[in-house]
Amino acid sequence: xxxxxxxxxxxxxxxxxxxxxxxxxxxxxxxxxxxxxxxxxxxxxxxxxxxxxxxxxxxxxxxxxxxxxxxxxxxxxxxxxxxxxxxxxxxxxxxxxxxxxxxxxxxxxxxxxxxxxxxxxxxxxxxxxxxxxxxxxxxxxxxxxxxxxxxxxxxxxxxxxxxxxxxxxxxxxxxxxxxxxxxxxxxxxxxxxxxxxxxxxxxxxxxxxxxxxxxxxxxxx
Numbered sequence: 001x002x003x004x005x006x007x008x009x010x011x012x013x014x015x016x017x018x019x020x021x022x023x024x025x026x027x028x029x030x031x032x033x034x035x036x037x038x039x040x041x042x043x044x045x046x047x048x049x050x051x052x053x054x055x056x057x058x059x060x061x062x063x064x065x066x067x068x069x070x071x072x073x074x075x076x077x078x079x080x081x082x083x084x085x086x087x088x089x090x091x092x093x094x095x096x097x098x099x100x101x102x103x104x105x106x107x108x109x110x111x112x113x114x115x116x117x118x119x120x121x122x123x124x125x126x127x128x129x130x131x132x133x134x135x136x137x138x139x140x141x142x143x144x145x146x147x148x149x150x151x152x153x154x155x156x157x158x159x160x161x162x163x164x165x166x167x168x169x170x171x172x173x174x175x176x177x178x179x180x181x182x183x184x185x186x187x188x189x190x191x192x193x194x195x196x197x198x199x200x201x202x203x204x205x206x207x208x209x210x211x212x213x214x215x216x217x218x219x220x221x
Contacts, residue, residue: 002096002135004070008078008126012118013199020078020091020126023066027079028059030087034111041112043173045148050171076131080110080123088114091123093131093140102138104131118198121154125194128158132186133193141183143169155182157201158194 005022012018023031035042057065066077074096080089091108106127110120124142131137142160144151160182168176184194 002073004067004073004076006076006078006130008130010122010126010195012122013201014118016117016119017083018119018122018126019081019083019085020123021081022070023063023077023079023090025060025063027087031059034087038109038112042109045109045145046173048171048174050176076127078123078127080108080119082114087111088119089123091127093127096131096135096137098137102136103140104137105141105143106131107142115150120151121157121198122195124154125158125198128184128194132184132189139183139185141181143179143181145172145177146180152180157198158184159188159197160184161188 006020008020010018066075069075070077074094076093076096078091078093079087080091081087089108089110091106093104093106095103095105097103106124108120108123128140131140141163142151142155143166144155146152146165161184163181163183166179166181169179170177189197
């Protein structure tokens with residue numbers, strides 16, 4: 001059964017603890033700092049609007065938006081934190097559908113300062129295991145630009161299946177961009193978890209990347 005907020009805990013393959021949980025009002029200073037510092041690092045992968053300039057929202061409005069979407073069961077808007085509570089990224093599960101589909105999608109970004117430490121794969125594994133386990137969904141997908149080699153490495157080391165190219169799928173960095181769809185189902189896992197796969201993969205310490213989050217409002221100061 002869906003509930004929000006949710007806290008998920010895990011370790012990277014190198015033993016570093018991370019936590020996924022909700023964005024809070026007290027995170028304002030750190031959030032603004034990490035987003036500002038990573039503007040160039042994230043820019044080419046960020047979702048944009050084809051019709052209008054990005055809307056600028058206050059941090060308080062962003063927190064309220066994520067809380068409302070989470071409680072309504074439309075999104076799992078996680079922050080990614082280190083053991084000391086420092087925010088180093090974001091992972092959102094969205095497009096959550098029940099009925100005969102039972103599917104969701106995920107997107108994420110990571111602070112450049114912690115890239116390469118296996119944090120993005122661990123965050124995706126934690127969220128995926130929650131979606132396919134306690135939430136009871138059947139499938140989760142990630143859509144990635146073909147140029148984003150590090151993000152491709154993240155889904156491949158978790159065993160996501162390449163389902164092919166979607167032409168002009170999302171408006172990213174000012175233009176319609178092709179994406180490859182990667183997905184995994186409960187049948188694909190065969191009783192394993194994504195965390196099992198991550199920790200059994202000898203290259204799982206490699207590959208962290210910025211990644212777009214469709215539908216995420218632009219942060220205002």
